Amino acid sequence: MAAVAAEVGVSVPTVSKVLNGRPDVSPATRARVEIALQRSGYRRRRQAQPGGTPPLLDLVFHEIGSAWATEIIRGVEEAASAAGVGVVLSASGGHHHPGQGWVERVLARRPVGVISVMSTLHPDQRRRLASRSVPLVVLDTDGEPPPDVPTVGSSNWHGGLSATRHLLELGHRRVAVVTGPADVLCSRARVDGFRSAHDESGVTLDPALVRYGDFEVAGGHHHGRELLSLPERPTAVFAGSDMQALGVLRAARELGLRVPADLSVVGYDDLPLAAYVDPPLTTVHQPLRDMAVTATRMLLDPQPGDDDRPRRVELGTHLVVRDSTAPPPPR
Numbered sequence: 001m002a003a004v005a006a007e008v009g010v011s012v013p014t015v016s017k018v019l020n021g022r023p024d025v026s027p028a029t030r031a032r033v034e035i036a037l038q039r040s041g042y043r044r045r046r047q048a049q050p051g052g053t054p055p056l057l058d059l060v061f062h063e064i065g066s067a068w069a070t071e072i073i074r075g076v077e078e079a080a081s082a083a084g085v086g087v088v089l090s091a092s093g094g095h096h097h098p099g100q101g102w103v104e105r106v107l108a109r110r111p112v113g114v115i116s117v118m119s120t121l122h123p124d125q126r127r128r129l130a131s132r133s134v135p136l137v138v139l140d141t142d143g144e145p146p147p148d149v150p151t152v153g154s155s156n157w158h159g160g161l162s163a164t165r166h167l168l169e170l171g172h173r174r175v176a177v178v179t180g181p182a183d184v185l186c187s188r189a190r191v192d193g194f195r196s197a198h199d200e201s202g203v204t205l206d207p208a209l210v211r212y213g214d215f216e217v218a219g220g221h222h223h224g225r226e227l228l229s230l231p232e233r234p235t236a237v238f239a240g241s242d243m244q245a246l247g248v249l250r251a252a253r254e255l256g257l258r259v260p261a262d263l264s265v266v267g268y269d270d271l272p273l274a275a276y277v278d279p280p281l282t283t284v285h286q287p288l289r290d291m292a293v294t295a296t297r298m299l300l301d302p303q304p305g306d307d308d309r310p311r312r313v314e315l316g317t318h319l320v321v322r323d324s325t326a327p328p329p330p331r
Contacts, residue, residue, distance in 0.1 A: 004036045019107075019132065034124075037131045056086045057299065058111045060098055062119040064091045066216070066243060067271045068288065072117060072139065075292025083300050085112060092119055103128055113299040115139055115292075118184070139295045143185050150311040152295040156186045159284040159317040160193025163238045163266045166282070166319055168201045171327045172236040172264060176209035178223040178248065179240030187212065190240050190268065209234055213244060220247025228255050228263070235263060235328040242267035242274045242283055249277065249324075260326035270320050279323035287315045 001019075005012045010029060017025050018033040025033075057080050061069055073089065080087050088109060092098040098116075103125045106114060113135040120143055121129070121136065129136055138151045145151050160177075167175050177194045180187035191210065198205040209227065213219030220239055224247055227234055239245035245267030249259060257263045259279055267274055267283035274281040294313055 001042075004033065004040055004042065007040075008032045008036050034128060034131070038127055042131055054084055054086045056088050056109055056111045057296070058088050058090065058106050058109065058114045059117065060102065060114065060119060061089075061091045061117045064089065067273060068215075068241065068243070068269055069117075071269075071271065071288035072292045075289035076115060076296050078289070079293045079296035080300070083296075085300060097122055098125070100125075106134070107132055110134075113137065115295050115299060118186075120145065135299055137295045137299045139291060141185055143183070148311075150298055150313075152291050152298065152313045152315070153186070154286050154291060154315045155317050156189035157193040157196070159268060159286065160190035160238070161197050162193075162317070162319045163268065163284050164194045164197035165201075166321065166325065167236040167238065167264060167266060168197060168203055170236075170264065170325060172234075173203055173328075174206065174209065174232065174234045175203075175236045175238060176211065176227045176234035177238045177240070178211045178213050178220055178227070178244050180213060180215040180244075182212040187215075187240060194238060213240070215241040215244060217243050217247040217250075220244030221251050222247070224248035224251030225254070228252060228257060236265070236325070237263065238266045238268075240268050242269045242271045242281060244268075245274075245281055245283070245324075246277065249281075259324055262329055264325040264328070266319075266325060274320075275322065282322045282325040283320055285318050285320050287317070291315055 001012050001015045005015045010033065014025060014029065015033055018030055059076050077087055090102060092102065097120060107128065111134060114129060115137050117139045126136060136149060138145050138149055140153050141151050164175060177191060179190050195205060211223040213223050220243065224237065227237065228251055237248050239248050245265050248265050252259055252263050259265055267281045268286065269288065270283045270285035274283045
């Protein structure tokens with residue numbers, strides 16, 4: 001710390017403030033100290049939390065409030081509690097990159113690690129965490145993560161493939177997909193699986209039946225209304241989330257369509273509510289809680305030789321068939 005202070009031309013307490021995430025340092029001085037810390041290869045030894053309080057883990061979402069997020073929170077809390085670690089929950093307001101104020105708060109808490117859910121940290125934020133020896137794991141990444149960042153996800157391509165195969169095998173030939181944002185990796189992977197199922201079965205895919213939404217009920221309802229109002233409407237819809245599927249089901253009811261007699265619907269995630277809607281929803285089971293437990297254990301209990309092991313974990317998905325799918329109505 002003294003060497004860094006001398007190099008930058010500041011006091012040792014100023015370097016300490018930067019290391020502890022204190023806000024009372026000017027941005028220019030903070031940047032110079034951060035660069036010097038990175039150049040020096042400084043790594044902070046892990047310390048116990050002050051006052052004997054339990055260590056903390058930071059869990060950051062791009063947004064909170066859905067049943068999908070609840071399943072992940074439960075998994076993280078389950079694994080963290082077993083290790084005697086508390087969980088601090090934060091959200092980046094729908095943005096896939098937490099703001100700079102977030103990393104300041106994290107560093108002030110001195111957590112044992114950070115799990116980032118469907119969001120990506122800026123290179124500077126990753127460097128600042130690394131310089132304080134705060135490990136990072138990304139869960140269900142929104143894009144291609146840097147090669148040195150561990151990730152946990154699921155087989156989204158296979159999920160899209162199995163959902164669409166099921167509908168095509170039932171005899172549907174106009175199958176629509178309503179998925180999440182086009183710039184999110186899992187959305188694109190599910191659509192790629194959707195396309196692959198069409199290719200392998202020799203069924204021509206109408207580009208007008210591919211819609212990108214927001215994984216939410218309102219988005220599913222909006223795109224569902226548009227798709228089901230087409231002159232030649234789809235006889236089946238694969239929704240990229242169970243919440244979107246609920247929106248499609250509502251759109252079908254509003255338009256006087258019966259599920260599954262007139263329209264088949266498949267969701268994604270297999271949230272607890274999927275088994276209780278009317279009709280019970282056919283959906284792709286994504287092991288959200290297992291993904292969360294795996295990410296937490298990876299963070300809290302790194303094994304010897306981790307640097308030599310694959311840093312990408314992908315858990316399997318499978319289709320759960322319920323009552324929302326059936327052969328298409330006769331022409």
